[in-house]
Structures are given as structure tokens and as C-alpha cells.
Amino acid sequence: MEANTLRKHFDYLIQSTEKLQLSKYVLERYKKHYEDVFLFCVEKHLDAFGHRNAEDFCRVKCLSLKKFAAKETAKIAYTTAGYFENGYFMWKSITFTLYPVCENYEKLLEGFCRELLKTLSPGTVRGGAGIIRQFLYFLEQSKVTSAARMTALNVLDFVRQEAPNHKSSMAKLLRTMRKFVCFLRSEGIVELDVDRFLENAGRQRQKALPCFTDDDIHRIFAQIDRSTDKGRRDYAIFVTSFRIGLRASDISKLMLTDIDWAGKTVRVVQKKTNTVLELPLPVDVGNAIADYILHARYKTDCPYIFLRLRNSPSITPMNPTAFNGCLRRYLEKAGIERTGWDGRSFHALRRTAGTNMVMSGVPISTVSQILGHGSMESSKRYISLDTETLRECALDLGEMHTEKEGLV
Template identity: 40%
Template sequence: MEKKFSTLVEGVLAETASIGLGDASVRYYRSCCHTVVGFCDGRGIDQLTEQAVEEFRAAMDERAHRGEIGPTMRSTLEKTARMMLQLQQTGVVVWQRRRPASGLSTTEESVLAAFSESLRGELASGSVRLAVCEVRQFLRYLDSAGCTLGSVTLDDVRGFLVKVRPRHTSGMGNTVWAIKRFFGFANQQGCSELKVEAMLARVGPRRQRALPCFTPEETGRILAAIETGSPRGKRDYAMVRLALSTGLRCGDIVSLRLDQIDWRRDEIHLVQHKTSAPLTLPLSAEAGNAIADWILHGRPACQAPEVFVRVYAPFVKLSGPTGALIMNQWLHKAGVSHQAHDGKTFHALRRTTGTRLVESGAELELASQVLGHRDVASSRRYIALADESLRKCCLPLDRFAPTREGLR
């Protein structure tokens, strides 16, 4: 390895070791550093610059396009190069998580970023993320079809909708809405002259499926199955307890910060991740004790502001399919049957809370406030899960005379 890069490489490796990554991970980053240095040697680059890192990124994009490396490796290689550049420019390096590359060109990313910015302030942050996610898939489809935004046709849009239709079992409303909003923005910005309103004017109604909640017996089995003797068990138990007592979404739970818990008043103050609306909820004794047990006896010592963090280094905020991993493990341990798409997910804990509120006789407006719904109509679906309450609403049929002999 060339001496001119040895200081940068050792600095990056020292940072990976200092945050607690294992020996295998350190070796992995050492290999990535070798790749960066080998690229620089092959191109005759004596010093890392922004241009050199961009050339390296473009070369790794080509390798990923040819299938030589996967998206995760490609992202890690770029992160390694940028950490080396940061160390050279500032004398320090900060390790941080990076998501795999989106697969879009720089121009497409800039258009998508401008589209996202145009929606902010008008829509909730969750709706903005939904629209951007749908449009990102559409742009990837155009790339795979060899088409650009400036040359897109109605057939291209129709082809994309046909391709993604099987993945949207509950309806295409969100996808069509996002595409219409994007082309409205693209028309204003001069990125595309295609008008899609006529083709997308009518969309089939969204099918609402009554997803299940957990019965009291299943809830007890899940809580009893979580092994609270380990740090991970303490964390998972606290998250499940908090979800059952407050009805918070998984995204709000993993984003909950230490300073958002008022221990004196037994309250939680947060801003919902999906709606960007503030919410204050009572902290029950069961959930509060579980969180305290995790913080005092399970949570690793770290600088992360979030309550719930990884139990292995790096000790940062939870990300990825956290809720799915928790439920898959403890549902199996509890003996609760679970299959793909059966609705028994972490979000089912939220449905359980809403259903219990309705069954307790709480007004629908109160249930809506507790769950943080902007519209009371969003809380009405929990009525469909309150079987006993619905039975009380059934009308007797003895006053209706049958019209056929076979019905007597």
C-alpha cells in the first residue's frame, strides 16, 4: 500500500475499531480501503479530492451495473472513500450509516429532491416520503426501459402501473396520486410535457381490509414469551409494552428520544413521524417500568439521543425492519400462528390498542386523539375488530316474516 494513503487508511480503521465494530467488520473496511487505494494508484491519483471520489463512485456504479458488486458493497466503498477524504480535509473522521445507492442518476436525484421540497409544507412528512418512494420506483422503471423523463410516453406510464399492480393488493390509489403529483411538478418545471391527468382521472376505490388485532390471551402470551433477562429482551419488552399502552407506531417508538419522556408527570411528548403532528400521551406504570429497566440495566452506554438503540456496536438508533424482526421472533416463541401478509405485525399492537379503547366504551373521538389520527374516519376501522360490541348492535330478525317456505 502506498505510504501517501497509509495514514488515511489507518485513521479510518481506527475509527471503525473505536466504535466497537468486530474484527471481521474492521477487516471488511480494510479491504474497502485497499480498493480505494488501488483505484487511485491505477489512475495515478496522488491525493484524494472531491473529483477523485466522484470518479471512484462512478467506477463503482459501473461495477454494480455489471453485477460485479451488490448495492451494499457499492455503498460501503463510497462511504469508505468519503471517510478517507474527510480525514484528509479535516483531520478527523466520523463513522455513520449510509443507505445503499438509489440507482438513479445525479439529474434524476436532483429532480426528485426538488419534487420532495415542493411537497413540504403542503403535505405531512409521511405523505412526502410516500410520494417520493413511489416516484423513485417510477424513475427506476424508466431507466430499466431505456427511457428518460423528457421522452416518457403514456405507454411508459401505463407499463409501470401494470408492472407494480401485483404488489399493491389494496389498490393503486397512492401510486396513481404520486405519479399525478410528480407529472404536475415536472410540467411546471419543464422537465416533461406529458399530460397524464386524462389517463389517470379515474382510479378504482381503495379496498379496505379489516386486519386483525391480538386477543387478550395472545397479548399475554407474547409478553410472557419475551425473555427480559438479556439486554435485547429488555428492549423488545419495553417496545411492545409501550406500543400496547399508547398505540404508537413503530417508527415513533424507535425515534423516541430520552428527553421526550416526562418522568415526573408520567407523560410522553413527541411529534408523530407520519403526520408531523405533536402528540402527548400518558405513560402507564407497566410501560414506564419496562422502559426504566431497559435504560438502567440493558441500554448500552452511548451518546445516542434515542431511547431504543442497537444492543451491538455501533450503538445507534434502530433502523430497517425492526418491528418485523421483533414480532417474528416473539410470536414464534409465544406459539402465536403467523404467516406472511396475515396482518400480525408490530402495527397489529396499535390496532389492538385502538380496538381495546372501542371495546371499553370510549368515544370514537377519544380513540382518535389517543392514536393521533387527524380524521376520526381513520379510527372507524377499529370498530370492525370489536366483535362483542358489534354483536350488541345486531337487530333481531324475528319481526321479519320469511317469504319462502324453506326459510320457516
């Protein structure tokens, strides 16, 4: 295929992507990725770009990129491959593995994940699987193509390599590696004794992120124009998280059939834990959702409650990542400053719901059930945010005699 003909195909892909109503910043990044794929085709003298080409392209390009940029690059590569193989443009989610491993290691990883799923939630297992995939990729790069040939030095070298990337999650790295080695021992694959390398250095400190104050909530909600379709939708989403404490991933997947209007309950299958929650539906939440459905949500057979706006190219549910963008704009309008890692994200509405329950006297075990936490330890972090109640727990040291002492 001549370069001019190939150029026309990529111009068509870019024009199709422009119709998706993406932000100009995201669109510019995607255009650059398309150009990178085009140059790859020219350099390799390719007449077409299939999935095998996409794998080769990503293997070369993505390993030098940060995770977010690698995912964007892979999305464009596989979208291009789909276009050349199927003959039409399709924008959909793709599964891309940044650390590809051989078939034997893939089967080993699958077996390890099945074992973890017996005691851990799917979300936790996915996090652990990512670490072990990196380790197996590290073994392959070290010319160790069989787990039976791995040594204690391989484990130690990997931990040393990854330690700078796990400054705040070193305990997770060590714990996951320890479980994997135990799994290999139980399967009779290795007889390594590397426990001394994988002991936790100390109890991991947990940071209690702040929640929104009553004034913050009032100012945020005051910025939402509920006379518009977008305002009705955003208000219903925000009040659902603030009053019930649902995660963004669960709100985005709420279906019309999940709400029992007569029984005033809402049923949720949590994406993070895959467990079912049936919660009371507060009046204000029910009214907000009903107002959106009746007056703002366009008529469609799509089963999900919260949809993208009417100018979207297709009728699809809102992506949970878009919730943070919406909140960020309302924070700016409200004059509430936001800095990196300050905890003022959409998830802070969930933390605020949990904190309000604790402050109103709801037992921590009940808070854990309502929020759908897999462990009560997760809910205990909300106690540290209840400053006034913590003051009542402080011991009075007024009657204790103290004196200042110094070194002799």
C-alpha cells in the same frame, strides 16, 4: 496498486465489519458484496475506490437486484469508498438513489415534493417521490431528457410497465401520476390531457390486519426474562407500544428528556408525520421504563432511552427494524406460529392498543388523536377488528320473508 495490496484493504474492511456483531446471515451477504466490489476494482484496474467509483458500481450492479439487496450492495460500496477516501472504516447510514436522474429532473422532483408537502405528510410524500423518480428515470431511458417533451404515450407506457408491481396499490400509482401531471400543467411545462389514463378503476380495498389476542399478549410477555438487561429493555419497549400505541420508529428515538416524570406524560415527535404528540404515561409503562433506565441501561451521555446491548461496538439507539426480530424470537418461544403477511409484527402491538381503545368505548376521534393518525380514516380500520361490537350493529332479518328462487 497491486492486487495483493488491494486484497489487504478489503480483508481489513471485512474484519472491521465482523466486529459489528451482525448476524451470520447478514455478515455473509456483506462479505459477498465486498467481494463484488473487489472484483470490480480488479476488472477496472483501480488503485483506489472513491465515491464516483461507487456510483458507477451501483449503477451497473443494483438495477438488476431487488430493493433490499440493492440497498445492502450500495451500503458496502459507499462504506468502501469512505474508507479509501478518508483512511478509516466508518459504518453509517448512506443515502443511495436506485434511479439516478439528471440535474433538471432532480430540480423538478424537488419542486413537486415541496408542493405535496403543503397538504401531505413527509412519509406520504417520500412514497410519491419514489414513484415519480422511477418515472423520470423511465423518461431518461426513453431518450426524453426534458419534461416538456414527454407525451401521453410515455405516461401510459410507464403505467403499463409498473402495473404488475402495484397489484395492491394501483390506486396510489395512478393518483401520484395524476398529481405530477397536474403539477407540470400548473408550472406551464406541459399541456397533456392524460386524465383518462389515470382514473382509478375502483375504490381500493383495505385489508384489516389482525391484532394480538389477550392470550397472545400474556404468552409473549411471559417469555421475557426481566431479570436480565435485555429482558428489562425489551419489556419496556413492548409495553410502551402495547399500552400507548407508539410506532417502532418513535420508540427508538425516545429521549430521556421526552418523559415528564412529575406530570406523567411522554412527548413524541412522530417520524412519519413530523407532528408532536403529548400522551399520558400509564403507571406500568413508566415503571417499566424506569426499571430499565435505573438497572439495565448503562451510564452514558447518549440522550436516547433504548440503547443496543453492552457488547455493541458503539453506544447507539436501537434500530426500529430490530424490534421485529426481538418479537419474532419471543413468538417462537411462546409457541405462536407466524406466517408471511399474517400481521403478527411489532406493529401489531400498536394495532392491539388501538383496538383495545375502540373496544373499551373510546371515541374513534380520540383514538385517532392518541395514535397520531393524520386522517380519521386510518383509525376506522381498527373498528373492523372489534367483532363483538360489530355484531350489535347487524340487522335482525328473522322477520323478513324470503324464498328461494331460481332461473326459469
